[in-house]
Amino acid sequence: MFLSKIARNNIKANKNMIIPFFIAGSLLTAFNFILLNMIESNSFKNIVSADVVTIFLKYSFGIILAITVVFMFYADNYLSQSRNRELSLYSMLGMNKRQITGVITIEEILTYIATQVVGIFLGIGFSKLSSMLLFKMMSIDMKMNYRLSFKAILEIIAIFAIIYLFIILRNSIKIYRLNLQEFFNSTSKTENIKKIPWIRGIISFIILFTGYILALMTKNPQKMLPVFLLAVGLVIVGIFMTFSFGSIVVLKFLKGRKSYYKIKNFVMISGLTHRLRRSSVSLATICLLCTATLVTVSVTACLFAGRNQILEEAYPREVMVHSDRESKKENLSGYVESSAKKHDIKLKDHARLSIDASISAKKDENNFKEISNPAASDLYQFNIINIDNYNKDNGTNLKLSSNKVYYYTRNNDEVLDKKFKLKNNEWTVEKQIKDNNFLANSQPGKTNIYLVMNSKEEKKYFKDKDTFVYDGFNIKDTGSKKQFQNFMDDSASHAAGNGFVSFAHNEYVALNIVMGGFLFLGGLLAIVFMLITALVMYYRQLAEGLSDRDDYIVMNEIGMGVSQVKKIVQRQVNWTSAAPLIFSAVNLLFAFTLLNRLLQYITPANPHLFIEVTLITLLVFAVVYAVLSFLTGRVYFSLIKNNKLNDRREG
């Protein structure tokens, strides 16, 4: 087994490349297994409103599997670069290509076996734990239906076998194509940048900005998802092209300046020019990974922070009774009150809202035009309230002269000018009501306005509409669990045919299931993105460190001190790390405007909250990223130093 001995030696020699690959491979195996096990073991079979979560699970598995495949190929490419240098030596000594392929195949099989054993072991270990975590996050208090799926284990082993098979295939093809001379010289050429490719630059900007503008312009909620995907595609291509073009321009500019001949610039600029294409590709990759991490984390965090608000929005009171005034209202809300008494439940904070009419409208200057298509974007929902009803419901004594209105909104946003037109009549805002015990089911994705006006005008302009009444109660004392359940069942059965009674409690359970599932998977995705980002950064530095090592040794011999080397290395790392972070922040900004609109449609929660959460996410991420850059910079420096630099201490 001569070949396998060489393979093992190779693994040992390249351990600072292979160990991270092995760790990442095992973790990714474990993550994939955990998700697949949840899908296969059908843990949510008997849980209401959990089918959404199962769909999320499947999507997340798809995403993580895709990332796994891409990453494995990417990382293996780095591995094979450093491996090839040694194998080329064997080849010089007379080993043929078939034998070299054999060595590499043995190496790949060894890593495959190791990652699968460790990964599935980890996966099984953490599978139960993460299922428990997921159930906890969903606030499901029934006994967990967990089991280990043998099928999932087999499927994972098969999936990774296929991935490795393709990796081995690719490596073999590469070796058969390569000639010896290339083996040795593959890293030594400086890419030629005589002319700046302006046309390519313009095209890349156009692609990038088309992506951004798409993200900004789309307002129609139905088109948002496809447009989002298209924008993502354009931005990915645009980022790669822009990074490649941008680095040419920047380096060309820096090289032309007098300060190029400052030692701190001299080495950095030349080094970056030397491997222009490779470094711009990996910087663009890092940028996109950062963006993915940021978007996942901030959307997840926004939903997490907004979950209570979503509930509050849907449930201004814990018990909501909804009926139409004429026939059933006293009956229904009265019944709920008496039923509560019967079951020893104490209610409080009764509030009522009567909406006499409501219309959707589109704004044109200050003229609101009624519109019937509910899917149109930028809609205003006017809820008309007769002032007599308003006074009765709120115990107030407001008065209005004709063609004047009061209005209020959810967050006291000032959305109306002093004068505006609606139903071809000009209205004057008397006042915006700010301290209202807000009690309404607002329509998501629209600007909801509550308009109080005189009976006469209400009848004149909105005469053909029905009156809806919302009653709301909070619960002072829920009594026992059983009593509360009886109360809910009793009220609900009476409501049938008379209107609706709904309980925040029930909704809360469903919401928790969906949100908990979403948060869990978002968190998992974020961890995977983060892991991959860190590894790509590490591999980039490692590759640069390896290719720079000999150069720094020579420079040290000519008289560059170790501390100087360290300074230059750190500077290079700082500069090249800054670009991906800045661009991913820009990407996030545009992604955010689109996602924010999407989120607004799912939930009309406070947009300021999302902005704050996203900014905090960005800040935290920047710190983590800086630490990562610093650490990978250290790897780079230690590689260069690697006791070859002249720092022999003892005489």
Add this chain to the structure above:
Amino acid sequence: MSKLEIKSVSKTYGKVENQSSYVLKNINFTVEEGEYISIMGESGSGKTTLLNLLATLDKPTKGSIQLGDQSVDQMNDSQSADFRRDNLGFIFQKFNLLNIFTCRDNILLPIVLAKKNVEDYTAKLNDLSRKLGLEDLLEKYPYQLSGGQQQRVAAARALINSPELILADEPTGALDSSTSEKLLDILQDFNNSGQTILMVTHSAIAASHSNRVLFIKDGTIFNQIYRGDMSNEEFYTKIVEASTLLNE
């Protein structure tokens, strides 16, 4: 005062300090200002080791090395890096050019390292590249050059800073006879205008360009011969004679 003073220098790589483990044993010699010295000896005799000590790339186990008024063996890392930068020029057996730089930038590297103004050296650079025949190669990268061309670029880099001392380790080792003859002539020219040079070589022809030849055997200076008034050819015959003596 002599330029370079090597006093009872010994060197061992191992920890065990028995007599046989010494690569260099009690080396003593001095180099005067403007001298051109060759060091010869068979493979493994310790020539490169000695050169590394002088270059502050390594430290002697015993003894002292003095360049001008500076004690070379007492320096710490950053002092020795600065010292190399400010005082020494290197021409190594492997050319040690950096592929990330063009030849121009490779030659200017010592200037940039010393934080001097590059523009002040334009004239010097032009002069050197004319003498070394590098005018058309300056914008190329080292991997685009032949071995001899690379060696000349390395020589230009060693000379640009007008160093106190040039250290060369088999500078002609990889060159054909006519190219090495050119390089040796150039070195001799510089020596004639006052440049101090210390060169390790296997070639008697190369050594015949210098003023003095030291022979090293088993880590000690076995013999040395001076040129005196001899021509290159006469000195060459003398060196060959001395070499055969060395091998007995």
